[in-house]
Every structure is written in structure tokens, then in C-alpha cells.
Amino acid sequence: MAKKTRIKAKLKKGIITVKAMAKHSMLGHQEAKKAKKDVNFITYMTATVNDKLVYEVSTSQFLSKNPYIKFKFKGAQKGDKVIISWVDLKGTTQTSIGKIK
Numbered sequence: 024m025a026k027k028t029r030i031k032a033k034l035k036k037g038i039i040t041v042k043a044m045a046k047h048s049m050l051g052h053q054e055a056k057k058a059k060k061d062v063n064f065i066t067y068m069t070a071t072v073n074d075k076l077v078y079e080v081s082t083s084q085f086l087s088k089n090p091y092i093k094f095k096f097k098g099a100q101k102g103d104k105v106i107i108s109w110v111d112l113k114g115t116t117q118t119s120i121g122k123i124k
Contacts, residue, residue: 030121032105039099039123041070041078043107044091051084061113065090068109072099072123078107099123 028045047065055062064086070078077096099105101123108118 028107028109028117028119030105030107030119032121032123034099034101034123038095038097039072039105040093040095041105041121042091042093043070043119043121044089045107045109045117046089047109047111049084049086049088049090063112065109065111068092068107070094070105070107072096072103072105077105 028043030041030043032039032041045065045068049064050058050060050062051064052062062084064084065082068080068082069076075098078094082090103123105121105123106118108116110116
């Protein structure tokens with residue numbers, strides 16, 4: 024079920040902007056009941072660069088399908104890797120790596 028998270032990270036004037044889209048159905052209680060499936064959505068997401076936590080969020084069922092996130096931070100260089108990980112309600116984890124351009 025877990026597919027790779029798409030990551031784009033760009034360095035401009037010392038600030039890295041990360042845009043990412045996680046592939047997940049994000050079934051809340053109402054959607055799951057209609058589709059006759061189990062409730063399942065991303066509950067926790069992090070992003071690290073050079074073993075430093077740069078983004079952390081607890082989420083809920085109210086995010087859309089294939090949630091899109093965008094954040095900015097300082098302190099990295101071109102070529103460094105952005106590692107985004109998430110876990111969903113069923114315990115499925117997914118980790119993806121993107122390179123800063």
C-alpha cells in the first residue's frame with residue numbers, strides 16, 4: 024500500500040524549501056464507512072537533514088488524500104539529503120529520500 028513520497032527540495036538565498044506529497048488514501052471515519060474499509064490515515068511525519076530534525080508534525084484524519092506538505096529551513100547545502108518518514112494508524116511506515124538542488 025505504501026508508495027514513495029515525492030520530494031522536491033531547493034536551496035535559494037540560504038533557505039531550503041521542501042515540497043512533498045505522500046501517497047496515502049487517508050481514510051477518515053466517514054470515508055472508511057462509505058467505502059466499507061478500515062480507518063487509516065497518517066498520524067506522524069518527520070523530515071531530517073544530516074541527522075537533524077527539520078520538520079515534525081502530528082496529523083489527523085482531516086488531511087486530504089495524498090497530503091501535500093511544504094516547509095522551509097536553514098542550515099543545509101546543495102546535495103544534502105532530505106529524509107521524510109511517516110507512520111499511519113495501522114503502523115505502516117514509509118521513508119523517502121530527496122536531494123537538495
